Amino acid sequence: MLAIISHKNNQYKVEEGKEYNFDLFENTGDKKITFDQVLLVDDGKSVQIGTPEIKGASVEAEIIGEAKGKKISSVKFHAKKRYKRTLGHSQKYTRVKISKIKS
Numbered sequence: 001m002l003a004i005i006s007h008k009n010n011q012y013k014v015e016e017g018k019e020y021n022f023d024l025f026e027n028t029g030d031k032k033i034t035f036d037q038v039l040l041v042d043d044g045k046s047v048q049i050g051t052p053e054i055k056g057a058s059v060e061a062e063i064i065g066e067a068k069g070k071k072i073s074s075v076k077f078h079a080k081k082r083y084k085r086t087l088g089h090s091q092k093y094t095r096v097k098i099s100k101i102k103s
Helices: none
Strands: 002-007 010-015 019-023 032-035 038-042 047-049 058-078 083-102
Touching (some): 010 019, 010 083
16 A cells, blocks of 8 residues: 655655654654545555545554764865865654555
8 A cells, every 4th residue: 555645744655564764753752653644545456636635544653763864064165265164964864664554
């Protein structure tokens, strides 16, 4: 089964049993999470498309933990001014495993 869900103004294409990196969640203490904004569900035989969401559909998932993305570095440089700065950033993600898609 395949679904497209919306979370924090981002859309994710998810399948049952697979793991995904989502933007960092607020720490709620729960290990289970439910996504109610389901935009599309494909079960292999039929496709349901929401306008904009499918009523009654949800996606259940487990929070595995946090992960860090690749380091992105950038350089600020001004020619002939002896100015050079290096900046770096690593995005933090929440690792999520999709357990069930309900349509």
